Amino acid sequence: MSSYNMVKQEFIKKWITTLHILDCSVEHPLNVTERKNAIKLSSDIAMAAARSSSTVWSRALISRSGNKTANKPMARRVLKKARNRMKNRCLTLRRNGNFTAKSGVRRRTELLKRLVPGGELIENKDYLIRETLDYIVYLRAQVDVMRTVAAVDSVTGNLTNDNN
């Protein structure tokens, strides 16, 4: 129990940091979609940063987030050099083309590779499963934290709404 709580604590700390950074770099006001994207981006980067770049999925997640948005400084601050390496590898893989498989395990493995960030880079099936394990743990932590914060926020939101 304690190690999972530590994972969540780590994630919370990183999330606060990334939200701080994001808040400084983005103008206000934002509409709901942009806020949602910002929150999701920050939480993804925080999740990957909590894993501290020792896994493939964390590096791939950060590189993917860094590519999508203009938050290059933040991504660079969070992760140092593995990001660029991962980005190049992602590009070369996509250029080589995807081989689709029809039968059973192979198809599902490819699906899993597409789900897990950076999974396409992993050839070894065993390592893919290990990465998936780790990714699931951190994803679960992210979901738990977000769910708790949302619950508390909604509760306090109800209070203020009743006041006004």
Add this chain to the structure above:
Amino acid sequence: MENELFMNAGVSQPPVMMTSPSSSSAMLNWVSSSTQPVDPSLSRNLSRDCLFWEKSTEQSIFDSALSSLVSSPNSNFSGGGVAHGDNFIIRELIGKLGNIGEIYGAPASNGNVSSASCYATPMSCSPPPPRHMMVTKPPTPLAEFSGDTGFAERAARFSCFGSRSFNGRTNPPFPINNNNVPVVANEKMPRVSSTPALKPLAGESSGEISRKRKTKSKQNSPSTASPSKEVEEKEDSNPKRSKKTEANEDKTKSVDDDPYKDYIHVRARRGQATDSHSLAERVRREKISERMKLLQDLVPGCNKVTGKALMLDEIINYVQSLQRQVEFLSMKLSSVNTRLDFNMDAFMSKDIFPSSNNLMHQQVLQLDSSAETLLSDHHHNTNLQLNPKISSNNYIMTPLEPSETRSFVSHLPTLAHFTDSISQYSTFSEDDLHSIIHMGFAQNRIHELNQGPSNQVPSNMKAEL
């Protein structure tokens, strides 16, 4: 890639050994002696340095020292002049290595069970080789480090590779030594020897993950595997792997050849082909099946599913559902905060984790007054102090949380507000959060009823507290 990294790190040991065994023995002396306490960061830095020097001496004691250092990061050692000089350089190294320190700090609380035994082995193994170098120890520590040019790179690579595995090193080192010693000596099977070198680390990482899973499976459903069962499974896997690396095991239990078939039946295999390829294949399949079992415990509702394809289906569904939940929750969080407006000044006070008792008392007092105002349903724009309610609740449980009063200003909320709300919850444990929710719901009920004397409300709140 990781295999090569590890092997490179292993191969390049001899030159390291020549340049700096004296400090390694000095480090070992410091590790084993317990004189005065040092601050945890210092001890972590030196532990890490001890870790790398350990690597340079012997492979077999590496893991024992590693586990000892991980299990007791507050190891004490006498600070000599050389020690302090080393620390600065070590700190530079550590700055490049990322936050391994947190991972070191994480299993520290798991106890120093094996520390005593692990202290014995490094001291016993290492003193003979470097003893002749003790006399000629260089006065400046810089010489040792400069002699090892590629050390920082190797350290960085090794840390990058193995930092996850360090987390799980609090397990007893006994099965690790079993695995490592025959593997390094075994040169006939290059493919197999490289992967079992990973296996202790992989085993430990899976051990760490299994520990995490232990907590989550406890959380998720009581019907899933008990912790003892998982521990058995993990420890069962370690001797299984050690059996396999020794090869030519007659009656090892193995799985079916066809990887797509059911894994439930295990049958003894006799006279299995002993060439390296089939052995590597078997090792790989065993690892994969091991991981699948771990995944089974991780993904809820996966116990009845057998077979690789269906297992992968479940995993894919679970990952997809978690990702969708993240999307949904982030949308919800972005919309929920539109109702809460916080004063920017209160947020700009950069102390996120203060704990001031005076403020607590103020807020406890204001809690009653605000409860009365809530009850009387007055329309007010000043100092509602929602969060003091929460923080006063937690004051009773944990005295550490931020305490900020807020006033409601109507303007569009920003991410800063959201950060603010998260920052409050960062120090909470899960129980605290649940209690917050309960208390909040209690207040909601009070609002909906909108009745009752004022003295009833504080009693309700105290009941929740």
